[in-house]
Amino acid sequence: MDTQSPNTNVIFLDTETDALAQATRSAATSGARLFICHVYEQGNRTHLAFSLSLKLLLEIAKLNSADGKRNKSNAEEMMNRPLMQPHVKEIAKYLVNTDAYILPPFIFNSDTPIKVFAFGSGSVKFGYAVISSDISLYVTDGQHRLKAIEKAVIERPELYNDSVTVLVVQEEDLEQIHQDFADCSKNKPIPPALRASFDVSDFLSKITRDLTKQLDIFSGRIDKISSTVGKDANYIFTMNQLRIGVSEFLFGTSNKSLDSFTVENKEEYQALLDRAKSFYLEFARSNNTWNLLFQPRSQANNLLNFYNLRQERIDFNSVGFIVISRIGHLILFENNFAEEQNLLLIKALANLDYRRSCSLWENSVVIDDGKGEKKIIAQRAAINKAIKIAIAEIEKQTGISLN
Secondary structure, eight states, X not given: OOOOOTTSEEEEOSSHHHHHHHHHHHHHHHTOEEEEEEEEEETTEEEEEEEEEHXXXXXXXXXXXXXXXXXXXXXXXXSBOOOOHHHHXXXXXXXXXXXXXXXXXXXXEESSOOEEEEEOSSSEEEEEEEEOTTOOEEEEEOHHHHHHHHHHHHHOGGGGGOEEEEEEEEOOOHHHHHHHHHHHOOSSOOOHHXXXXXXXXXXXXXXXHHHHHHOTTTTTOEESSOSOOTTOSSOSEEHHHHHHHHHHHHHSOOOXXXXXXXXXXXXXXXXXXXXXXXXXXXXXXXXXXXXXXXXXXXXXXXXXXXXXXXXXXXXXXXXXXXXXXXXXXXXXXXXXXXXXXXXXXXXXXXXXXXXTTOGGGBTTTEEEOSSSOEEEOOOHHHHHHHHHHHHHHHHHHHOOOOO
């Protein structure tokens, strides 16, 4: 019998003889390799399980990892997180020095369906997979182990004769590949910036990711890999810092309990995304410095040095962004103002003096370090105090009560 599973190229046959004969003919006519595998369904997808020698593993596995420098603003376009060389060295040392070592299974992704001639009954079938040269097998989970094996076999070439288990998931949707990566990465925790970039099952991560794609003021200016922007002049915030600010805007808090928040439907999600986009765009239009972000990045880079701005101002630090976002929540979610009042309040918020030297922030989120420098304080109490001060100033300027 010939049947085919959804989104796969699995052909089921009555006997092993039939499966082997057809697989052999298919491989011979296409110059492909033939592999024995198990075939099973999991999560509405067909999975293929192989046992491969380490030599063959190194030969066929491919990486599509984000680069810590080149992919800061587009990490989500890559299949995997950046390689962490200390982690690679640690695993390589373990393989070289441990006789009874053990390696967990590798998980590969194939965005092109692999032709499999399968046979048998039950939930797990046997099969012969035909893998041609035009099929790319990218590592979803195991890239550090893969690079560690490359290092270890130099000192222990006998490792080439050992084997590992490889699971191939057939998936073409990049977001689902990212989700597979996030779900698999349990042993080595994903840094917050990368989790916000890859974990699309998390509402706040997804909406933050969409903001970086759909708003010019953030596009290409959010570091989606690092844990801090540090002295980098090209990026405003890390992905996690932006995520925290977005959480403050949408919910008036960035409490970790929101990690499990979900929306009921696409319409509700789109409404929240549109409100966030509208707020940050209006704020940027009304603020002389943020307004420069509307220029193409190639031009604005000559005018905007984000490292210098972080030294001079609070609004290009995560603390200031939380203040702005929390007050945005108060304006658009906690009150029922007319559109004209909303615009007036957002403009007043945007026109506050965000320089560190401004007395408005003194002894709340900015203190004198005793050496003549204005130091930013990130404690929650300091942020709450700064928010109250900013609200009082906005109310004074507009005559509109926010309480």
